[in-house]
Amino acid sequence: MSDIRNDWSKKEIREIFQRPLLQLVLDAADVHRTHHTFGEVQISSLLSIKTGGCSEDCAYCPQAARFHTDVKVHALMKLDEVVSAAENAKAAGASRFCMGAAWREVRDNRDFDRVIDMVKAVNGLDMEVCCTLGMLTEHQADRLAEAGLYAYNHNIDTSEEHYSEVITTRTYGDRLNTLGNVRKAGISVCSGGIIGLGETDEDRIGMLFTLSNMPQHPESVPINVLVPVAGTPLADNSRVPFDELVRMIATARIVMPQSAVRLSAGRLELSVAEQAMCFLAGANSIFAGDKLLTTPNPGQNQDMDMFRMLGLTPKAAFADGHHRNRKNVAEHEPC
């Protein structure tokens, strides 16, 4: 029997989640070694191509127009600026380049045409190109796929039950619908969430339940720790203790053995020893570069030192076997 399962019960996930921490880490490390090259870590770089002024009310987000934060609104970047940022990220060792826009959803206008050109250009650099642009229709997902988009990030953020406590301007169902459109277009799915939103353990288990019961697991699962930003409703939330992050990563690793589990936002607050435990527990991907979208992240030198000390190696682009997405490859194959 394959150990990739899409029929996890909450009870089973809860049993894993509640194991004694070091036992859980050891179990996750076993799964990790069976499915991945231990010590190999995928490096993604992030760029905010359109910043701030977003109409949504995601309580954690510094880019929501309705909260008064220090984020400065910036219109969609120019193509050549984005290409040079991608070239710099590649030179710094990133294999994936993710472009984020503070949009509720994609609109079929000239801005989207420009994003399509960005996707084509970054794909031409032989990097895995990823976007996170908000909600997508089937047609928009198809256009991105045809332009060579490798992955699309769209987080479910928390459990279905907790979702409306955090965001009221869209539903959990809206998120799942976009993820379905991404999957149908043959684009690699990147979806995870945030801990530290005021959720319970049961909500964390619920989030992993939704992700691990998708007909196909997301290829990447970012686990973000809330970066509290002044001016947002969650600015005063208390910091997530690091053992809770390790528990979340280890459980994600066990229920989604083949996915890349990304130790995402919140790394700046973690020591190298704490991050090492996350890698041991099955994290095998990070966002690198001194900025996430709008908040700081460890710099390149700091991460290089960490990779050296822990004996980690960066994963090459397209190591999972396919350049461009399935749909595009099929289109380019002779009939």
Ligand code: SAM
């Ligand atoms: N607007 C698009 C959307 O919401 O899908 C794309 C950009 S949005 C900033 C991408 C993701 O960043 C969110 O889904 C959320 O998981 C994460 N995020 C935003 N603010 C965060 C924060 N303060 N701390 C941790 N993660 C955050």
Ligand code: DTB
């Ligand atoms: C994801 O899961 N985390 C990234 C990326 N996907 C787009 C974003 C983190 C944002 C942290 C807050 C900020 O820098 O604005």
Ligand code: SF4
């Ligand atoms: Fe807008 Fe995305 Fe921020 Fe929500 S998370 S406010 S949709 S940019």
